[in-house]
Amino acid sequence: MSAQSAARLVLLRHAKSAWPDVADHERPLGPRGLRDAPAAGRWLRDADCLPALVICSTARRTRETWALAAAQLGVEVSVRFDERVYAAEPEELLEVVSEVPQEVGTLLLVGHNPGMEELAVSLAREAVGAAEAGAMARLSEKFPTSAIAVLSCPGSWRELAPGSARLIDFAVPRGAR
8 A cells, every 4th residue: 555545444244144042153144144245245346345355253144244245256355354353342443453564455344233333433534525424324324234334544554543534435235135
């Protein structure tokens, strides 16, 4: 990443999970999640949000979300599974992000709420234009399963702090029913 360009942090909340009688960490995707996760991957590809690195929670539903989304990208992407992303608070997620090498221009975090939503809202500065204001309004309303927030982050990953980024897009891709 050059000093002139802003990095992009992409936050993907896992797709809709099922609720079988298993530990929370082992919950799989449900039928809707199995449809929506590939749609999230198509959205990432079509929006030109291909990550240089993915950091994914170790929970089964996030790993399944990433596998289904990644299959739609058309390129191989480096992925790191990090147990710290599971049930993380925004501060813990920022710590994970701060360790990312500076040459990574687009970073994708695959995680859980409420941490993902709280991180996106915390990082985003006041919207500059109508498109950003619309994205911020949708994000502030709800960060549902399969939602994707794209933030522009000037400076280094270590410097990322509340109010230091701009929310440039927010989408909730859904698969065909």
